[in-house]
Amino acid sequence: MEHKSWTTWMRIACIPLALLTTTVADFTTECQRPCDCRWQSGNKAAICSNSSLKVVPANLSNDIQILDLSNNNLQQLHQEAFKKVGLSNLKKLFLKECNIEVVHKTAFVTLAIMIELDLSKNRIRSLHPDTFKGTEKLRLINLSNNFIDKLEDGIFRNLKFLQKVEASNNRIHRIGTKAFVNLPQLKILRFNGNNLSHMKPETLMGLRNLSGLDLHNNPWRCDCNLQTFRDWVISHNLYTPPTSCAVPPSVQDKLWNELDSSNFACRPTILEPVPDATVKSYDENVTLTCKVVGNPPPEVGWRFNGKTIEMKAFGEIRYTVAENTMDLIRWVNLTIIYARYSDRGNYTCVAENPGGRDEKTLTLVLSRYGGVGTIAGMDTDSFAILVGCLTAIVIIFGAALVVCYFTTQNNEIKRLIKNDARSSNGDVLIEGSEASETEKAMKMEVNPVSKPPRKYEAPQSFTSEATEMSELNRTLLDNESVLGE
Ligand SMILES: *[C@@H]1O[C@H](CO)[C@@H](O)[C@H](O)[C@H]1NC(C)=O
Ligand SMILES: *[C@@H]1O[C@H](CO)[C@@H](O)[C@H](O)[C@H]1NC(C)=O
Ligand SMILES: *[C@@H]1O[C@H](CO)[C@@H](O)[C@H](O)[C@H]1NC(C)=O
Ligand SMILES: *[C@@H]1O[C@H](CO)[C@@H](O)[C@H](O)[C@H]1NC(C)=O
Ligand SMILES: *[C@@H]1O[C@H](CO)[C@@H](O)[C@H](O)[C@H]1NC(C)=O
Numbered sequence: 001m002e003h004k005s006w007t008t009w010m011r012i013a014c015i016p017l018a019l020l021t022t023t024v025a026d027f028t029t030e031c032q033r034p035c036d037c038r039w040q041s042g043n044k045a046a047i048c049s050n051s052s053l054k055v056v057p058a059n060l061s062n063d064i065q066i067l068d069l070s071n072n073n074l075q076q077l078h079q080e081a082f083k084k085v086g087l088s089n090l091k092k093l094f095l096k097e098c099n100i101e102v103v104h105k106t107a108f109v110t111l112a113i114m115i116e117l118d119l120s121k122n123r124i125r126s127l128h129p130d131t132f133k134g135t136e137k138l139r140l141i142n143l144s145n146n147f148i149d150k151l152e153d154g155i156f157r158n159l160k161f162l163q164k165v166e167a168s169n170n171r172i173h174r175i176g177t178k179a180f181v182n183l184p185q186l187k188i189l190r191f192n193g194n195n196l197s198h199m200k201p202e203t204l205m206g207l208r209n210l211s212g213l214d215l216h217n218n219p220w221r222c223d224c225n226l227q228t229f230r231d232w233v234i235s236h237n238l239y240t241p242p243t244s245c246a247v248p249p250s251v252q253d254k255l256w257n258e259l260d261s262s263n264f265a266c267r268p269t270i271l272e273p274v275p276d277a278t279v280k281s282y283d284e285n286v287t288l289t290c291k292v293v294g295n296p297p298p299e300v301g302w303r304f305n306g307k308t309i310e311m312k313a314f315g316e317i318r319y320t321v322a323e324n325t326m327d328l329i330r331w332v333n334l335t336i337i338y339a340r341y342s343d344r345g346n347y348t349c350v351a352e353n354p355g356g357r358d359e360k361t362l363t364l365v366l367s368r369y370g371g372v373g374t375i376a377g378m379d380t381d382s383f384a385i386l387v388g389c390l391t392a393i394v395i396i397f398g399a400a401l402v403v404c405y406f407t408t409q410n411n412e413i414k415r416l417i418k419n420d421a422r423s424s425n426g427d428v429l430i431e432g433s434e435a436s437e438t439e440k441a442m443k444m445e446v447n448p449v450s451k452p453p454r455k456y457e458a459p460q461s462f463t464s465e466a467t468e469m470s471e472l473n474r475t476l477l478d479n480e481s482v483l484g485e
């Protein structure tokens with residue numbers, strides 16, 4: 001009796017012990033090859049790495065918290081891949097180097113307490129935006145060394161505990177502006193070794209706890225579209241070397257932090273005039289318009305037949321310029337005041353900013369002149385030369401007269417001139433000719449009547465005459481009606 005009751009007591013006492021032993025046995029004994037199940041830093045771990053597993057092993061205990069499947073040949077993570085094998089308590093899942101190409105959007109469903117996921121060194125090309133829908137406790141996602149080409153909007157949504165995303169060495173060329181929203185804990189982001197050339201500022205600017213950002217080894221296009229993002233990176237001390245520019249050529253291989261913000265510029269583009277434009281005008285004042293986009297707003301100027309335009313010519317305002325800038329569009333309108341024949345020709349609008357330069361040329365045709373006239377198509381330079389030539393001809397003609405006067409042996413003429421000079425200030429010389437006022441004036445100068453000229457005095461008076469004459473001629477020639485028509 002006594003013995004019997006002792007045995008009973010022993011049995012009763014042994015029940016919890018047996019139960020405990022059974023539980024322990026579940027976690028380790030259910031573990032089948034090639035997995036090795038053991039405690040790892042307080043968690044039940046199944047180490048199944050370096051095998052040739054093609055599927056997630058079944059029959060692992062539901063209690064497993066750490067599953068290491070690294071270096072297997074899974075190729076695909078099917079629909080509900082972990083739910084199907086009864087794993088729902090995983091905290092850490094290692095799927096590194098598993099030749100995974102496809103991850104089904106529901107593969108991780110039921111892994112509601114998973115905090116770490118390593119998918120690195122696989123062949124994943126894309127991830128569905130719902131991939132992490134059920135894994136709200138994730139703190140670390142490692143996607144590095146895959147072939148992912150874009151991160152879709154919403155892919156990391158609701159991951160309130162997410163601290164770190166590694167996506168280094170993929171082919172990412174686009175990140176949705178809503179891929180990284182509402183992630184209050186996100187601290188580290190790695191995008192080095194991707195195909196990023198641009199980044200909308202709003203993509204990451206909402207991440208207030210971000211303290212580490214790797215962006216190097218990407219083909220960044222350092223233009224005005226990247227400027228705000230670059231400035232944000234620098235001002236938040238998130239720059240890590242050697243983040244550099246790939247294009248445009250002017251900043252190629254330059255580091256972001258060594259360039260000035262203004263170097264992140266967009267080359268100006270002239271929208272008007274269009275290439276090979278011809279402007280025909282009947283107007284007295286002709287306005288030529290230049291419309292440019294560029295960021296920052298470019299310096300814009302006009303050139304005429306390849307030369308910088310002088311606003312004034314011979315003290316007269318010849319051109320005015322009206323300009324304004326709105327929403328990165330800049331107008332610079334050149335008005336030619338009282339357009340004259342010599343204003344025909346090629347006008348070039350030139351725009352330049354730190355991003356580069358553009359120019360467009362238009363041909364101005366002044367219909368008023370209809371293509372006839374003695375100096376058709378003449379530019380300002382030729383015009384100046386013509387003025388000079390005519391002046392010179394008049395001077396030479398004058399000089400010849402002087403010489404004639406002193407060298408002529410014909411006393412008859414000499415006397416006649418002298419007599420005439422006394423009575424009518426030498427008008428006889430030009431009598432019957434069609435000489436202009438200028439010539440008259442000149443001849444009066446050449447033939448001073450009050451004092452008989454001496455031969456060697458001629459050069460002196462010649463010089464002063466020349467100066468006065470060119471003044472006169474200039475005034476005269478500047479008058480369009482004399483020569484233009
Ligand atoms: C698996 O192989 C890697 C090298 O390929 C090695 O570093 C690692 O320790 C191995 N793991 C196991 C559990 O044998
Ligand atoms: C897993 O357990 C089931 C029974 O629960 C058994 O039929 C199956 O063969 C086991 N699978 C493996 C791979 O051991
Ligand atoms: C992510 O994976 C890469 C490649 O396997 C590895 O070098 C890196 O250390 C991993 N990052 C983290 C935070 O585990
Ligand atoms: C940043 O992280 C800390 C804890 O790491 C948290 O207390 C804080 O709320 C976070 N900041 C923001 C803006 O969410
Ligand atoms: C990088 O992205 C561009 C598009 O932005 C694409 O044309 C190119 O093929 C990509 N390069 C690689 C290596 O993926």
Ligand SMILES: *[C@@H]1O[C@H](CO)[C@@H](O)[C@H](O)[C@H]1NC(C)=O
Nearest residue numbers: 283284285286320336337338
């Ligand atoms: C041309 O411009 C001049 C100077 O600005 C002005 O006085 C004149 O009225 C203009 N002519 C016409 C037809 O607008």
Ligand SMILES: *[C@@H]1O[C@H](CO)[C@@H](O)[C@H](O)[C@H]1NC(C)=O
Nearest residue numbers: 289290322323324331332333
């Ligand atoms: C320049 O000319 C264009 C076309 O006529 C006009 O739309 C624009 O307002 C002008 N801009 C200025 C500053 O005059």
Ligand SMILES: *[C@@H]1O[C@H](CO)[C@@H](O)[C@H](O)[C@H]1NC(C)=O
Nearest residue numbers: 305306344345346361363379
């Ligand atoms: C203006 O441009 C046209 C063609 O672009 C050229 O044939 C012509 O010689 C130019 N005229 C002047 C005066 O430069």
